[in-house]
Each structure stands twice: as C-alpha cells, then as structure tokens.
Amino acid sequence: MKEILRVENLTVRLPQPDGMMTVARDVSFSLHEGEILCCVGESGCGKTTTALALTDLLPEHSRVSFDRLVFNGHVAQDATTCASWRGQGIANIFQEASAHLDPLFCVGAQVRETLITTRGLDEEAAHAEARRLLDRVGLKPAEDVERFYPHQLSGGMNQRVLVALALACAPRVLIADEPTTGLDQALRLELAGLIKGLAAEKGWAVLWITHDIDLAEVVADRAMVMYAGRIVEEGKAQDVFTSPLHPYTQALLACRLRKDAAGRLPSIYGEVPNFRALPAGCAFHPRCAQRLKECDKTIPETFPQAGGRKVRCYLRRTV
Amino acid sequence: MERLPLTIMINFLSLLIIIAVAVPIGVLSAVYKDSLFDKATTVLVFIGFAVPTFWLALLLMDWLGVKLGCLPVFGIKSIDHEYLSGPAKVLDIARHLVLPVTVSTIASLAGISRYVHQNMVQTLREPFVLACRSRGLPQRLVIYRHCLRNALLPVITILGLSLPGLISGGVIFESIFAIPGTGRLFFASVMARDYPVIMAMLVLGAVLTLLGNFLADIGYALADPRIRYPKNAA
Amino acid sequence: MLRDFSKRKQAQFGLLLVGLFLAASLIGPHVCPWQPDAVDEAHLLTPPGRSHWLGTDQLGRDILSRLVAGARISLLIGFVVVLIATAVGVLIGATAGYFGGGVDNVLMRLVDIALCFPVTFLILAVIAVLEPSTVNIILILGLTGWMGQARLVRAEVLSLKSREFVLLARSYGASHSRIILRHLVPNAAGPVIVAAIFGVAAAILAEAGLSFLGLGIQPPTPSWGNMLADARSTLGVAWWQSLFPGAAIFLILVALNALGEAARASLRHEGKNYERDPAR
Numbered sequence A: 001m002k003e004i005l006r007v008e009n010l011t012v013r014l015p016q017p018d019g020m021m022t023v024a025r026d027v028s029f030s031l032h033e034g035e036i037l038c039c040v041g042e043s044g045c046g047k048t049t050t051a052l053a054l055t056d057l058l059p060e061h062s063r064v065s066f067d068r069l070v071f072n073g074h075v076a077q078d079a080t081t082c083a084s085w086r087g088q089g090i091a092n093i094f095q096e097a098s099a100h101l102d103p104l105f106c107v108g109a110q111v112r113e114t115l116i117t118t119r120g121l122d123e124e125a126a127h128a129e130a131r132r133l134l135d136r137v138g139l140k141p142a143e144d145v146e147r148f149y150p151h152q153l154s155g156g157m158n159q160r161v162l163v164a165l166a167l168a169c170a171p172r173v174l175i176a177d178e179p180t181t182g183l184d185q186a187l188r189l190e191l192a193g194l195i196k197g198l199a200a201e202k203g204w205a206v207l208w209i210t211h212d213i214d215l216a217e218v219v220a221d222r223a224m225v226m227y228a229g230r231i232v233e234e235g236k237a238q239d240v241f242t243s244p245l246h247p248y249t250q251a252l253l254a255c256r257l258r259k260d261a262a263g264r265l266p267s268i269y270g271e272v273p274n275f276r277a278l279p280a281g282c283a284f285h286p287r288c289a290q291r292l293k294e295c296d297k298t299i300p301e302t303f304p305q306a307g308g309r310k311v312r313c314y315l316r317r318t319v
Numbered sequence B: 001m002e003r004l005p006l007t008i009m010i011n012f013l014s015l016l017i018i019i020a021v022a023v024p025i026g027v028l029s030a031v032y033k034d035s036l037f038d039k040a041t042t043v044l045v046f047i048g049f050a051v052p053t054f055w056l057a058l059l060l061m062d063w064l065g066v067k068l069g070c071l072p073v074f075g076i077k078s079i080d081h082e083y084l085s086g087p088a089k090v091l092d093i094a095r096h097l098v099l100p101v102t103v104s105t106i107a108s109l110a111g112i113s114r115y116v117h118q119n120m121v122q123t124l125r126e127p128f129v130l131a132c133r134s135r136g137l138p139q140r141l142v143i144y145r146h147c148l149r150n151a152l153l154p155v156i157t158i159l160g161l162s163l164p165g166l167i168s169g170g171v172i173f174e175s176i177f178a179i180p181g182t183g184r185l186f187f188a189s190v191m192a193r194d195y196p197v198i199m200a201m202l203v204l205g206a207v208l209t210l211l212g213n214f215l216a217d218i219g220y221a222l223a224d225p226r227i228r229y230p231k232n233a234a
Numbered sequence C: 001m002l003r004d005f006s007k008r009k010q011a012q013f014g015l016l017l018v019g020l021f022l023a024a025s026l027i028g029p030h031v032c033p034w035q036p037d038a039v040d041e042a043h044l045l046t047p048p049g050r051s052h053w054l055g056t057d058q059l060g061r062d063i064l065s066r067l068v069a070g071a072r073i074s075l076l077i078g079f080v081v082v083l084i085a086t087a088v089g090v091l092i093g094a095t096a097g098y099f100g101g102g103v104d105n106v107l108m109r110l111v112d113i114a115l116c117f118p119v120t121f122l123i124l125a126v127i128a129v130l131e132p133s134t135v136n137i138i139l140i141l142g143l144t145g146w147m148g149q150a151r152l153v154r155a156e157v158l159s160l161k162s163r164e165f166v167l168l169a170r171s172y173g174a175s176h177s178r179i180i181l182r183h184l185v186p187n188a189a190g191p192v193i194v195a196a197i198f199g200v201a202a203a204i205l206a207e208a209g210l211s212f213l214g215l216g217i218q219p220p221t222p223s224w225g226n227m228l229a230d231a232r233s234t235l236g237v238a239w240w241q242s243l244f245p246g247a248a249i250f251l252i253l254v255a256l257n258a259l260g261e262a263a264r265a266s267l268r269h270e271g272k273n274y275e276r277d278p279a280r
Helices: A047-054 A079-084 A107-119 A123-136 A155-168 A185-202 A213-219 A237-242 A247-254 B004-031 B036-050 B053-067 B086-124 B127-134 B139-161 B171-177 B182-191 B195-223 C002-007 C009-031 C063-099 C101-116 C119-129 C134-143 C146-161 C164-171 C176-187 C189-213 C224-232 C239-267
Strands: A003-016 A019-032 A036-040 A063-065 A068-071 A090-093 A173-177 A205-210 A222-227 A230-236
Touching (some): A003 A047, A019 A047, A019 A205, A036 A047, A036 A213, A047 A173, A047 A205, A068 A079, A090 B127, A107 A123, A107 A155, A123 A155, A173 A185, A185 A205, A185 A213, A205 A213, A213 A237, A222 A237, A222 A247, A230 A237, A230 A247, B004 B036, B004 B086, B004 B139, B004 B182, B036 B086, B053 B086, B053 B171, B053 C189, B053 C224, B127 B139, B139 B195, B171 B182, B171 C119, B171 C189, B182 B195, B182 C119, B195 C101, B195 C119, C009 C063, C009 C239, C063 C134, C063 C224, C063 C239, C101 C146, C119 C134, C134 C189, C189 C239, C224 C239
Parallel strands (some): A036 A205, A036 A222, A090 A173, A173 A205
Antiparallel strands (some): A003 A019, A222 A230
C-alpha cells in the first residue's frame, strides 16, 4: 500500500506559564492508503498534540520540529507547509462533536460552507452535495436534518456531521482524535463502523487516536503505543494486541477490565510521570517489572523486530 | 418635553460612535492579541476607565474652547444662530456638539471595547474555531463570519441596557456644557425640589430600563438559535 | 494566589499609589503648612509657586492642603460605601443562593426592582429629598451599590452549595448561619473582593460627581469634586485649579483599577506563556 504520510522525529513543545514543555519527542510513523493506524496510550501522553502538529493546529507560541515530514510527496519545510494541508488532503475529526460546531449556524450551512470554500463548488452544487453527504453518514432525511442547529442534535449525530465535514474536504488522510469517546457503547460501535467503512471505500489513510484498547482491537490495521511523549511500540494491530513486546503495552493490555487469576482488578504500579520531571533513561523504567541495568541510564532507541514491528526497549535490543 | 429630542439625539449619536469605534477596537485587539496595537489599546482603555468625565470636560473646554478657541463650549446654538443660512445652521449645531459628544463617549468607549475584547478572546479559544481552521477555512472567514457573530451576541444585551441611558446619561455633562436637555432638566428640578417632575422622570427612567431589558431579551432570542429553537431530539 | 498577586506589576503599581494616597490623607493635614480653609489674601488665584506648591484658588486657599483634605474624605467615603454595599450584598446574595426556592425568588425580585431605576436619577432624587451630608451620601451610595455583589455571591454560593464540604458540615449538624458564614462566604470571597476594589473606585467617582454638582460634600469642606466645581468659574485663567483635583481623582482611579485587574487576573490564574526553554 502506498505511503501517503511520513513523519520522522517529530518533537512538539507547548507553552506553559512556567516555560516550554516538551510533550512529544522523536515521534516517527507513517500512514498508508487504506490503512488504519491506531495510536493508543493513556490521557496526556502526547497523542492529540502529535495529531494537531501534523496540520499546524497547535496553540500560538508552540514549537514544532521534525527531521522529515512528507505528505503525498510534498516535503514540509516548516509548520506553514503543514498548515496548507488543512482541508486540502488532510481532514480532522474530534472528540465532543457538539463543541466543535458553530452553534449559530445550522449543520447544512456548515457543510455547504466547507464545500464552497475548500472544494470550490458553487451554491447550487453545494446544496445538493451537502445533502448527499449528510445522507451518506446516516443522517436521514437530509433535507430535514440540514436545517437543524448543533444544539438540537445529539452528540452522536453531531459526530456524524463532523464526519460529513471531513468527507466534504475529500481528504486522503483522516486524523480521528477519539471520535467515539463519550458516546454510548452501541453508538460507539456504529460510528466506528461508519468511519471504518468510509475509510475502506475511499482508501483513506487514518490516524485513529483512542485510549480505548477494545475499540482499537476492532478497527486498527496497525497500532502504535505512546508513553510520556514517545512511541514505545509499533506494529500490525494483531501482533501488538495479542503478543505485546513492550512492558508498558503488556501492562496496558492486562489492565482492561478483567479480573486476574486471584479475582483482583489489575493496575500498573506507579504513576504516569510529570512531563517536567521525566525519569532518566527509559521513561517507564520506574514502573517496569522487567527492567535492566541500563534502563535508567539512557533512553532506548527504537529497535526493529520481526514482522515490521518496532519497540523502544532494551529488552528487545537487536544486536 | 421639548428637551427630550436633544438629549436623545446626543446620547444616540454617542452610542453610534461608541459602537462604530469600540467594537472594531475590541475585535482587532483580540485578533492581534499581544501586539503593539493590543497593548496600546489596553493602556488607553485603562485610562479611559479612570478619567472622570467632568474633569475631562473641563480640561477640553479649557484648552480647545478657551485657549485655542476652535470649538464653542456652551449651549448648542450660537447667539447669531437665527441669522445663519441653512447649512451653516447645521454646521453650527454640529460644532457645538463636538465636545459634549466626545466627552460622553469616552468612558463608555473604554467599557464596551474591553467587553468586546474579552468576549472575542474567549470565542477564539472555542473548540469549533479549531475545527473550522482544521478544514482549511481561511482565517478571515473564521474570524469575521464565525467568531464575530458568537462574540457579539452579548453586546446585544448591552445595547438594550443602554436604553435608559439615552435620557439619563447626561446629567453631568449637560450641566457643564449648558445644554438644554433632559439631564439638566432633572438636575434643575432636583435643585428646585420640583417633586412632580422628579417623579415623572424617575418613572420614565424605570419604564425605559424595563423596556431596554425586554428588548435585549428579545434581540438575544432572535440572534441566538439556541434560544429560538429549544433543544429537541431530532 | 496572594504571592502571584503581589508579583504582578499592576498590583505593585496600584498598591504603591493607593498607599501614597492613604499616607497623604493620614499624615498630610499635619504636615501641610496651610489649613484647607485658610485664606491667604495676599495670594489670590496664584499659580504654583514657592509658598503654595500647587497654587491657590480664587478665595486664596492653598490647593495642595485642600487636595490632601479631600483625599481623606474621598477615601473614607469610598471604603465605607463599599463596606456597606458588600455587607448587604453578601448577606442577601448568600441567603438567596443558600436557601434557594421561595427565598431566592423574593430576594432576586428585590434585586431586579432595585436595578430598575437609572442610578444617576435615583441618587440625585434621593439627595434632593434629604440634605446632602456625608452620612447621607455614604448611605445612598452604599444602598445603590449592593446589587452587583449580591448577584456575584449568589452565583458562587449556588455552585458551592452542592460541594462536599457543605454536605459534611450539614451532616454534623452545623446550623445554616454557621455554614453560610464560616464556609460559603470565605470561599466566594474572590470575585467579591475584585468587585469591591472596583466598587471603591466607582464610589469615589460617584462622590466626586455629586460634589461637583453641588449635591455632595458641601463647601467649605474640600472634596476633589467641589474643588473642580470651583474651577468652573476660572476656566481658561487658572489651569492649576482644574488640573490637580481632577488628576487626583484620575490617579486614584487608575491605581484602584490596576489593583482590581491584577486581582481578577490572579483569580483566574492567568499567566504569560514564556518562551524560555528549561535546560535540557
């Protein structure tokens, strides 16, 4: 499958009241057409920041640096190149759909606006196409729904509107930042199914961010795990979720709501580190049951494994 | 009764100027936050808040009116107003109005522009703004079509609440500039203990306040679809 | 939060100015060579000079000493008015918010009615009926300024009411008034203090305005407002007479506004975002 987005050593620093804080470090991955890459990790590990950095959507005064960032053959010189990809090949959908829609415009108008501005359609064509898109995402009958305002629709319906808006951009890459978080279970699967179906139909490359591992197991083709701003494991979804190589991934998978042999709910020993006071060496080592001597000395590089997998852990060091 | 139109006109003019000036200042200083423009306007607003209008009036009268003599300081018509030609009459009144209107504008200008600025800054932080930008909508569109509307919604309330100010706002500066308006009428009645007039004006003021609130509520309902269409499961 | 507040430049600037005014009003009258009412017939309407640092008015009174005496009155009125307004407002707002229901409705209707009248008219009318004395001014300004505080406190109390510590207090049998006074009010203090600071500024401005119109502090007692009124007749001739009293009002307002803004920003934990990178 064709590689459509390549990120090499992306580092993001965000402005905080007490100085700049590095939130993502040396993040490298690539997206391929027709493939869904799930990014999993606990809240605050840097997933959303990475996603926003790809299209230069971070708050002002943020600092983004990378070795290489290529989209559809275009090499990015700096953040402004990324900004030009917004809506022109890369589309975003977000958590909490209702907050991401302008409350003063009806949903039809918002879809039409994107069609006219980003795709250059004229008024009439936009009307027809907007209806078609709303219909495609399951909001029927479109003629009625398009006249509603976001506050009149439910969270699930608003999320479908966001998907329609993404469709309106005719993208090649979709960045989905926890689109199903906060929705009811049944809705969650429906929406996930919708997105996955569209991705397959249009051949999108999808970066799907979630902290719901069960969901990731269902939708992902490939998966990558983030911890404290770095990617610690990456590979085919099936491999990562059934035979995880990094101690953190193993612990994460064990944490899902299933009791262990003794009937207790498992948890990971220790706490997620403060970005300002990261442990020396591997950020996970204080909580790792399998740590080696060198784990608190230097940060492990990413070691390639069999089957296209990568792990950032000395346990899997390839000589 | 004949004093009413004058006061209303002055205050209305004042209001128009305020809106025309304060809103753009508030919006632009929010959009270009932390720029030199923003910092300069912040300082100016600060000063505007603290300047007592009657002091400003005296200073302006002293410098512009007496020392430099370019603007008249009393009344709204010159002594020889009746003998002037048509357009000259208008110009005469206009010249007389410059100082009063300026003075009555400055304080409110500071307040409203600050309010608009704060609303705009807050709106710019809303998630839907990020979503709009993520679709590649040009910054101009995002700011002036989406943010502006959202941010200016509360300004409608302010407009409604300023209705009573149309007749009551001017007590001090009408006295200073010797303008025969309702403010000065009220003041004169107070000094003369003319209770019927005092009561009448108080009632008028209360009625206008209620009317203003009512209009503000209606205006808000018209402008904000969240109020116009109650939430219903589609 | 207090530390954050004291670090802000606005706060330091404001505190400095207010401190200066306070010091002037307390020490000034004892240090000034002239009495505020003393008439120096040899120096009628003289510009600032060696014997009269800020000049004299048309009756030969020294402007500087009048300014200082006026500071006393204005500051006194400002603080007492806000004290009254805050006390009344907090009481009403906290009661309304805490008890809710019928009590809340009645009290809020009261607030609405009080807010109905254009304030300027109301104040003027009341002063007309009563005689303008210091006490009356303080009372009327205080009683027209509590509504804002009431609403603020009510909003805070409403949001705090359901928090755990209230339930905890109820569970060990604390009486209503104890809960309100010891627990809710201190927690709602933040916005109230901010509003109070701005309230002092507003009260000082209002008193100055009233005195200017002749309905406030009566001459010969000096107030910045009535000093400006005196200046009206010498317009264009004695710039010092209108400049200094007005500048005094302006400066105290600037100082109070700075304090208020700094307090408000501290409350919201606003901070600048710094570019410097911690050493890595």
